[in-house]
Amino acid sequence: xxxxxxxxxxxxxxxxxxxxxSPRTLAFRDIAPQAPTHVLVVPKEHYDDLAALTAADLDxxxxxxxxxxxxxxxxxxxxxxxRVVVNTGPDAGQxxxxxxxxxxxxxxxxxxx
Ligand code: 5GP
Ligand code: ZN
Numbered sequence: 001x002x003x004x005x006x007x008x009x010x011x012x013x014x015x016x017x018x019x020x021x022s023p024r025t026l027a028f029r030d031i032a033p034q035a036p037t038h039v040l041v042v043p044k045e046h047y048d049d050l051a052a053l054t055a056a057d058l059d060x061x062x063x064x065x066x067x068x069x070x071x072x073x074x075x076x077x078x079x080x081x082x083r084v085v086v087n088t089g090p091d092a093g094q095x096x097x098x099x100x101x102x103x104x105x106x107x108x109x110x111x112x113x
Pocket of ligand 1: 005014016017028029030031032033086087093094095096097
């Protein structure tokens with residue numbers, strides 16, 4: 001999807017600070033970090049949201065979760081703790097319609113909600 005921001009990052013048309021890449025996934029730093037570590041993990045293939053991804057490819061969903069943990073290890077926050085967030089749809093405030101996992105950590109994050 002040429003008009004999708006994260007597809008353009010995957011294609012290299014929009015610059016991003018990439019921290020991890022696998023054949024089907026890419027992880028890069030969020031442009032407006034909410035914590036000392038704030039990395040987004042995305043599939044290279046476009047899916048609008050978690051509903052579309054899980055309906056189409058559960059293996060790819062598992063790869064994204066695996067990579068979220070690997071990012072946390074590489075960032076040195078796996079033992080201090082981290083949060084993985086997937087905003088899906090309007091009530092969650094999803095702003096980029098290309099499914100992505102937020103990996104957040106490096107400080108006490110407080111309770112959800
Ligand atoms: P959402 O609100 O959809 O769950 O998360 C979208 C995230 O994408 C936000 O945290 C936002 O800061 C991040 N973001 C928006 N535009 C860009 C961009 O151009 N580059 C990067 N690296 N992150 C972006
Ligand atoms: Zn996309």
